Amino acid sequence: MLAWMEDCILFEYDATDFENVVGELTPSRFEDLSCTKLSTNVFKIEYSWIDPIRMRDKIISRDQKSVTMWIFCSEKIVSCFGNSESAISYAINSLSEKSSIVFKRINTYEYWSRVFNHSNGWFADLISVHVKKSPSAFDEREILNISIKDISEDKLREFFVQDLVTNLTFTYQKTIFHLDLASVISFSDTVKEQEIFQVVNKIAGEFRNYHD
Known part of the structure; x- marks a missing residue:
């Protein structure tokens, strides 16, 4: 099971034998680290x-945190995956320090934007955008969720040019997922793990x- 499917961030790495490197690591007494092979080129x-x-330099409680990583070796x-960006950053930094593997965060949003602007097509269909607006007496909302079906392509591009878009919503084989400006990918808690894997695997491959 995933640690939590609220947030997913992608990273590139420079190791040539990631699985063996990680498999040889010895966690501390306050950590737990396990590796599972999912397929020939993917492990978890x-x-x-x-x-x-x-509090005031005194430990008042201990909070257990966890993340789940899928390693796409070919890519x-x-x-x-984690329940916060800070937890994900901690896990990646800790793994880097223990293994000397260098990780680079992928700007998934910028990658999608380049594909969109060059009209090369993407594997998933954009179905809505969250757009910033100025609240009024008639509508106090600061963010509007606008369906792509309700606007023209020119209007959509205008939102991007004016830096009004905060979040994108896509669908792929009936799986809905979101991508925000910070390149955090998210899914609802009703989406099955296999569906999430298909989406993330597709993003990694594309x-x-x-970039090759």
């Missing part, structure tokens, strides 16, 4: 740790093909 890391909560891409 489950990493958890105890995060002490301090040299890691998809990291990103690598686009």
Whole structure:
């Protein structure tokens, strides 16, 4: 099971034998690290740790945190799932320090934007955009969710030019997922793990093909 499917961030890495490198790591007494092979070129890391909560330099409680990573060896891409960006950053930094593997965060939003602007097509269909607006007496909302079906392509591009878009919503084989400006990919808690895997696997493959 995924640690939590709220946030997913992609990273590139530079290791040539990632699985063996990680498999040889010895976690500390406050950590747990396990590797599972999912297929010939994909394996999963489950990493958890105890995060002490301090008050005035005194530990008042301990909070267990965890992340799940899918390692796409052919693409040299890691998809990291966690319940917050800070947890994901901690896990990636900790793994880097232990293994000397260098990770580089992928700007998935910028990658999609380049594909969109060059009209090369993407594997998923854009179905709506969240757009910033100025609240009024008639509508106090600061963010509007606008269906692509309700606007022209010129209007959509205008939103991007004016930096009004905050979030994109896509569908792929009936699976809905979101991508925000910080390149965080998210899914609802009703989406099955296999469906999430198909989406992330597709993004990793297309990103690598686009940049090779």
